[in-house]
Amino acid sequence: MSEKYIERLESFSLPETIHDLITEWLSGKEVEEDVFTRILDRICRINDAHLPVKTHDQLISLLLKKEDQDNPVTDEQFDEILTRVIKEYGLTRIEPCEAVGIIAAQSIGEPGTQMTMRTFHYAGVAEINVTLGLPRLIEIMDARKEPSTPTMTIYLEDGFREDRDRAREVSWDVEASPLHEFGDIVTDMENMRVIVTLNKAVCDKRRIKISEILERAPAKIRERRHYRDFEFEVNEAEGIIRFIPKDQLSYQNLFQLVEHVRNVIVQGIDDIQRVVVRKESGEYILYTEGSNLKDVFEVEGVDTTRTRTNNINEISHILGIEAARNAIIHEANSTLREQGIGVDVRHIMLVADMMCMDGEVKQIGRHGIAGEKESVLSRAAFEVTVNHLLDASIAHEHDVLCGVTENVIVGQPIQLGTGDVRLVVRPMNNITRTGEN
Amino acid sequence: MGTRLNVLMHDMVPKHQIMENEEVSKLLSDYNITIEQLPKIYHDDPIVKAVEALPGTVLRITRKSHTAGEAESYRLVVRRPKK
Structure with a gap:
């Protein structure tokens, strides 16, 4: 039954997405001849309107959904819908020579003023603080090397994401855990030493071997914390490690050593201070405070295709410039949306x-962008005017007056809108020419 | 350790392809531009390393667009300027 329809569909050479929508709809149901003809006719009309892919896909799926609910759209309704969609789409199109940059700037800037200046209250998932609102937007646009609240969303692989315990195991490998969480640390002032007794139960629970901790702790105090004035003895059988400061006479050194011993990270990734495991839409996801994309990708069980961070600079280093572009769009868009402000995604994409x-x-x-413009006047018009003019005159710079800003300054027509069009008149049927004669 | 990262597989990374010389010259003549006017990508970008592109080649990037479904973009591979 449906094969016949699909064959008819092929002859229209519709775009792939539309084709897929219809074949999916057709599969596994009986469709009357006249219903199919009606649908096909409408789909062709939608396709002929040359709407954006997303819009026509949405229109068609709504149309098919109505059909499934035995409440099909009538012809008049369809005409009305299509005309209005086309009209609405026409309004959002941009005209040639339109200054899109300035429109984008205003479209983001104006809602920006409506965000309260001091959105320093934090909100977010599960006790993890994330900067929101204007401060975050400024952070994105300023391309800061490190956001004020770096955070990651770690997705897990198959076999880890359904199981709470296994998700927790991954979180042990990610969360930075200092030595004092694994046992008792005693300062023996009489003999000038620090004694660490590891708790086997804790180590088993966190799936780390005692020998591993004993080896890692002194090495990391030396390398990561740059403190070298101590020696140590290990008793692996009992899980005891003794730290002895080199200077046996100074209590200050002993207390310094205790601090280092307590806080040395022996499990997890140093930059990730906290991990929260949450269940969302049927799978466990880890949210972190702190971000280190590279090291997290190395951890077993982490889904390396979906895991992301809010540190755009880090993304550009590890996943490349195109991923960074996507991240900027995503971060800016969700920051604005969170505040209940709808900015068209095209403005953000342009930025x-x-x-x-x-x-x-x-x-x-x-x-960045404003400071690297070719034109001296354009740069001077933005910020630190005098410095730019002074530097330009010392360096004997030229300004070819190609852009908009510099031509506004010198009072010439600018190349925007009607200013960018040069009219060429083609005489019609030579009438004008003979008329002149 | 277990998992190895394949940057090309990540959700945020769109498809990158090295373009043939003929394609590049067609692109440039279609848009009536010179090759320097294309957006750039540095030679040490992880993606450039992954697709093994050399400086001077042009990459075709097929992005999933929010507005147009799928959109093509191009980047010229250049050396990262020394600071």
Whole structure:
């Protein structure tokens, strides 16, 4: 039954997405001849309107859904819907020579003023603090090397994501755990030494071998914490390690040593201070405070295709500039949406494209896009005017007056809108020419 | 350790392809631009390393677009300038 329809469908050479939608709808049900003809006719009309892919896909799936609910859209309704969608789409199209940059700037800037200046209250998933609102937006646009609250969303692989205990195991490998969580630390002031007695139960629970801790602790105090004035003795059978400061006479050294011993990270990734395991839509996800994409990708059980961080600079280093562009769009969009502000994604895409144009993430301001413009006057018009003019005159710079800003300054027509069009008149049927004669 | 990262498989990374010379010259003549006017990507970008592109080649990037379903973009591989 449906094969016949699919054959008819092929002859229309519809775009792939539309084709898939219909074949999916057709599969596994009986469709009347006249219903199919009606649907096909409408789909062809939607396709002929040349709407954006997403819009026509949505229209068609809604149409098919209505059909499934035995409440099909009538012809008049369909006409009304299609005309209005086309009209609405026409309004969102941009005209040639339109200054899209300035529209994007205003479209993001105006809602920005509505966000309260001091959105320093934090909110987020499960006790993890994330900067939101204006401060976060500024952070994204300034392309800061490190966000004020770095955080990761770690997805897990098959076999880990369904099971709470296994998800917890991954979290032990990720969360930075200092030595004092694994046993008792006693300062023996009489003999000038620090004695660490590891708790076997804790180590078993966290799936780490006692020998591993005993080996890692002194090494990491030396390398990571750069403290070397001590010696140590290990008793592996009893899980005891003794730290002895080199200077046997100074209590200050002993107390310094205790601090280092207590806080040395023996399990997990140093930059990740906290991990929260949450169940969301049927799978366990880890949310972290602190971010280290590279090391987290190395941990067993981590899904290396979906795990992400809010540190855009880190993304650009590990996943490349295109991923950074996607991250900027995603972060800016979700920051704005969280505040209940709808900004068209195209404005944000334009900003992200500009920031990632030259192969690295650049900030919007004078150390990035605005500061690297070709024109002296354009740069001077933005910020620190005198410095730019002074430097330009010392360096004997030229300004070819190609852009918009510099031509506004010198009072020439700018190349935007009607200013960018040069009219060419083609005489019609030579009438004008003979008329002149 | 267990998992090895394949940058090309990550959700955030769109498809990158090395373009043939003929394709590049067609692209440039279609848009009436010179090769320097294309957006850039540095030679030490993890993706450039993964697809083994050399400086001077052009990559075709097929992005999943929020507005257009799928959109093509191009980047010229250049050396990272020394600071």
